[in-house]
Amino acid sequence: MKRAVLELGVLIGAMLIVGTAYALWNARHPKRSIPWFSRMLPEGIRCPKGNSGGAQEPGPPQPEKFRFIDYEETWAYYESKAAIFIDARRTKDYEEGHIRGAISIPYWEEELALERMQKFRQETPSDHPIVVYCTRASDCEDSQELAAQLYNLGFKDLMVYRGGFPEWAEKAGDYVQVGTEPGVR
Numbered sequence: 001m002k003r004a005v006l007e008l009g010v011l012i013g014a015m016l017i018v019g020t021a022y023a024l025w026n027a028r029h030p031k032r033s034i035p036w037f038s039r040m041l042p043e044g045i046r047c048p049k050g051n052s053g054g055a056q057e058p059g060p061p062q063p064e065k066f067r068f069i070d071y072e073e074t075w076a077y078y079e080s081k082a083a084i085f086i087d088a089r090r091t092k093d094y095e096e097g098h099i100r101g102a103i104s105i106p107y108w109e110e111e112l113a114l115e116r117m118q119k120f121r122q123e124t125p126s127d128h129p130i131v132v133y134c135t136r137a138s139d140c141e142d143s144q145e146l147a148a149q150l151y152n153l154g155f156k157d158l159m160v161y162r163g164g165f166p167e168w169a170e171k172a173g174d175y176v177q178v179g180t181e182p183g184v185r
Contacts, residue, residue, distance in 0.1 A: 065151040066132070066144070066158035071171055074131060074161045078175070081185055083129035086120075086150075088142040089165065099133065099168055100177040101185035107134075107142040107149075117153065126154040133161035133168070140164065 069077075077083040078099070085102035087094050091112065094104040105116045124130075130150060134142040147158045161168070169176050177183030 066147040066160050068162045069131070069159045071161075071163050071167055073159075074133075074163070074168070075172065077129065077131055077159075078172075078185070083131045083159070084124065086130060086132045086146065087165070088132055088134040088146040089140075093135075093165075095178070095180055097169060097176050097178050098165065098182075099172075100175045100183040102133075102177075103182050105146060107146045113146075117149065121153050124155075127157060128155075129157040129159070130155055131159045131161055133164050136162070136164040136166060138162070 078085065078101075085099050087098045087102045087104050088107045089098075089104075090106045091104060091109060094102075094106065098104065103116070103120070105113050105120065107113055130147075132143040132147045132150070134140040134146075143160045143164070147160050151158055175185075
């Protein structure tokens, strides 16, 4: 009996390691997948769209993973403090100005983004509303790519602010923070 319990514990530990490895791989390599991973998933759990064993289709992620919101809805989430704001732009851009209170997860700075996504995942409930932004959703896919990665990590209430930081700075300039700290909302 003890041996069976021990073997089960080892199996569960191995599954956790493989699952974590997949999440980390997918965070670092969003355009590629691990071909063997989808065959290892238990029945009833499906691989994120586009990660079933081949490379993902080029272009922005599938919209069912998140929804686009405009300035008015973004402002409502900001004012009510109902959502966490994430800036997907590079660190340099974040430091030059960001939505006050937004955290930085610079999508294309892989090491830093991976470290911050891990911390964010540990500290944030998966059902908490999240607004991701970059320059403009039509010009910049960073926010869409990051939102898709957050979806793959289990977050479900994801929104991408279509107007991005330029529109925010124009319409809500009093709520812009400069520097490395998020600032207080």
